[in-house]
Each structure stands twice: as C-alpha cells, then as structure tokens.
Amino acid sequence: MMQTEEFTVTTTERLDKLVAEQVDNISRSQAKSAIEAGQITVNGAAAKPKDKPKPGDTVHIELPDPEPLDLEPENIPLDVVYEDDDVLVVNKPQGMVVHPAPGHPNHTLVNALLYHSPLSSINGTLRPGIVHRIDKDTSGLLMVAKNDHAHQSLSAQLQAKTNLREYVAIVHGNFKEEEGVIRAPLGRSPKDRKKQAVVADGRPAVTHFRVLERYGNYTLIACRLETGRTHQIRVHMAYINHPVAGDPLYGPKKTLKGDGQFLHARELGFKQPTTGEQLDFTAPVPDNFARMVRHLRQQAGLPVDKAI
Known part of the structure; x- marks a missing residue:
C-alpha cells in the first residue's frame, strides 16, 4: 500500500523544506530521503532536495505506508x-x-x-x-x-466544559491587566503545518488568564482552559505577545533556558464517572520550574521561598 498526496507550490523554497512544511508527520530529513528515493516528484519528473519548484508547479508524493x-x-x-x-x-x-x-x-x-x-x-x-x-x-x-x-x-x-484544567506558566513581558480572556479560533498554520495559529476559520478556543507575579521582563500567570485545542495556551500567549518562556516553537530565540516551555498543568478537576463525586487534584511545579521562579523572584527583589 502507498499513501499519496499532492499539492501546488505557492512559494519558492527548497523542495525538502516545502514537503516538510506541507505534509503532516514528515520531517525535512525524511523528505530529503524520499526525494532521493524518487518517491517525490515535481510536475511528474524526478527532482533533488535542493531544487526550488516554481509557484504553480505540482508536487506529487507516494510513500509506502509506515510499519x-x-x-x-x-x-x-x-x-x-x-x-x-x-x-x-x-x-x-x-x-x-x-x-x-x-x-x-x-x-x-x-x-x-x-x-x-x-x-x-x-x-x-x-x-x-x-x-x-x-x-x-x-x-x-x-x-x-x-x-x-x-x-x-x-x-x-x-x-x-465542566472540567477544571488550570496551568501555570512563565511568559515573556509584563501584563498591563491583572486578568483577562483570550477568545481566538485556532487551526493549522497556513505558513507552517507543524504549528497551530489563530485563523479565521479555526475551531473556537478560549483561555482565561490571571497574573500571579511580575518579574519585569517576565510574568508568572495561571491559565484556565475553557476549550482544549492543540497547543492552545502556547499559541494564545504568543498571539497576545506574551509567548511562554522556553517555548521552542512559538517563542523567541532569546528566552529562559530550560528543557522546553515553562508550562505546567497544575490543577485538574472532574466528576467521578460512576459516583458523580467531584474530584480535584493539584500537582506542584517540577524542580526546574521552581528553580526558575526563585531566580526570577531574586532578580525582581521578591520573597524567594513562598509557595508557587
């Protein structure tokens, strides 16, 4: 069995990059290998990874089904x-x-x-x-x-929307407001298929936020999800120019050093499926998150050891 896909080129980019951006679950290195194996063609002809198809050209992909x-x-x-x-x-x-x-x-x-x-x-x-x-x-x-x-x-x-799902995050910038609601529909980014973005025809997405602490260039916030779209908090925060610190996909290159975004699902609540009892849970932030908060508090002249 083969999986086939075809798209029309709209921008001038290297073929391997174009394929990685346009096709789900194909990395640039995988695209390069598929092009070299003759599984990806341009206007029906073989191509090279470094070739730059012109707008209007047709890229055809035939890949064997994954194991x-x-x-x-x-x-x-x-x-x-x-x-x-x-x-x-x-x-x-x-x-x-x-x-x-x-x-x-x-x-x-x-x-x-x-x-x-x-x-x-x-x-x-x-x-x-x-x-x-x-x-x-x-x-x-x-x-x-x-x-x-x-x-x-x-x-x-x-x-x-009766569940409680609350996150804490360190984000870039200093909020003017104490709390707010972001209502912005989310869908696949038209520029990069690996990303989500705020798009007019996207699925409804609502994030409530409130400020917990301010550190000057960074802010500690809590975010409560009303909906649960892919990367919702990360995209919504970037959309309002407060990207999550450490986010390699939606944040700036100059950010706080960590093992990815400083985002933690701290609170979860739901009704027990059989008894209907309300169950609520809290999990402390991981050590690397707590160390970063202490560092930012110290820099901002705030008490270092209070609970997060």
Whole structure:
C-alpha cells in the first residue's frame, strides 16, 4: 500500500523544506530521503532536495505506508496522584510523550499505563485510555480512563466544559491587566503545518488568564482552559505577545533556558464517572520550574521561598 498526496507550490523554497512544511508527520530529513528515493516528484519528473519548484508547479508524493507500531507495556515509573476502578490521574514529567506516534514508537505514557492498568479501548490501539493530552515538554496532571464507561463520561465532561484544567506558566513581558480572556479560533498554520495559529476559520478556543507575579521582563500567570485545542495556551500567549518562556516553537530565540516551555498543568478537576463525586487534584511545579521562579523572584527583589 502507498499513501499519496499532492499539492501546488505557492512559494519558492527548497523542495525538502516545502514537503516538510506541507505534509503532516514528515520531517525535512525524511523528505530529503524520499526525494532521493524518487518517491517525490515535481510536475511528474524526478527532482533533488535542493531544487526550488516554481509557484504553480505540482508536487506529487507516494510513500509506502509506515510499519504498524507494536504497542508494548513498559515498566516505566509513573507518578500516580489518584486511582480508582474507573480513572487514573497521573503527573506527567516534562519530556515524556503521551502516546505513540511517528518518531516516538515507544517509551510513552501509554506504554507505561498499559503496564500499570487496563485502559479504555475507545481511542483504539495507539491511544488507549487517553481522554485529553498535554504536550511532550509540558508537565502536569492528566486524567486517564480505565474503561469505556469512564472514557465516555470524562469525554462528555470535556465537551460540556465542566472540567477544571488550570496551568501555570512563565511568559515573556509584563501584563498591563491583572486578568483577562483570550477568545481566538485556532487551526493549522497556513505558513507552517507543524504549528497551530489563530485563523479565521479555526475551531473556537478560549483561555482565561490571571497574573500571579511580575518579574519585569517576565510574568508568572495561571491559565484556565475553557476549550482544549492543540497547543492552545502556547499559541494564545504568543498571539497576545506574551509567548511562554522556553517555548521552542512559538517563542523567541532569546528566552529562559530550560528543557522546553515553562508550562505546567497544575490543577485538574472532574466528576467521578460512576459516583458523580467531584474530584480535584493539584500537582506542584517540577524542580526546574521552581528553580526558575526563585531566580526570577531574586532578580525582581521578591520573597524567594513562598509557595508557587
């Protein structure tokens, strides 16, 4: 079997870069290899990675279907905050991918969860139990369904916007306001398919924010999600010119040094699927986040050791 795709060139760029920007789940190095293997052509003719097709040219791609991922349980330590017969709440570390995907076939949170517990089957074989996700380099709380009944209940709560999902973030700049709401629709960026962006025809996205501390060039904020779009907080903050510090995708090159964005899912609340009891959880920020806050407080002349 082959997967095929075709697009019309609109900008003058190297072919390998164009393909990586236009086609999901293909890196530039993968595009280069596919071009060299003759799997990517321009106007029906073979090409080189460095070639620059002209606007109006047609790029045709024929790639063999990827090998199916073999999802194996793995004995990876988990920070389980809560567990009952229906749900798990885990505190995901920064740097861990939630579920297998091209480039991340194993060592994910799902691999660890499969070793720990039975999971719901609603999302199929690659995302069992996963009701919502957080980015690889975002840390914090995630709810996981252990059976299909729980999965349906938790998904319905997300749709009804009755869950509590609050994050803390260090962002660039100093807010003029104490709190606010960002209402800006999100969709795939027309300029870079690896990114999300505020686009007129995007899906509705709403983020509530409030200032916790000011450090001059940086601000510590809390963000509550009303919707849960891909990269929502990161894109919304960049949209209002306060990108998340350390964000390699949406932030500036000159930023705080860390292992990715300083963004942590601190609070999570939902109703237990069987009993209806309200469950609320809090997870402290990871050590690297706490050290950065202490550093910024020290620079700003604020008390260093109070709770975040």
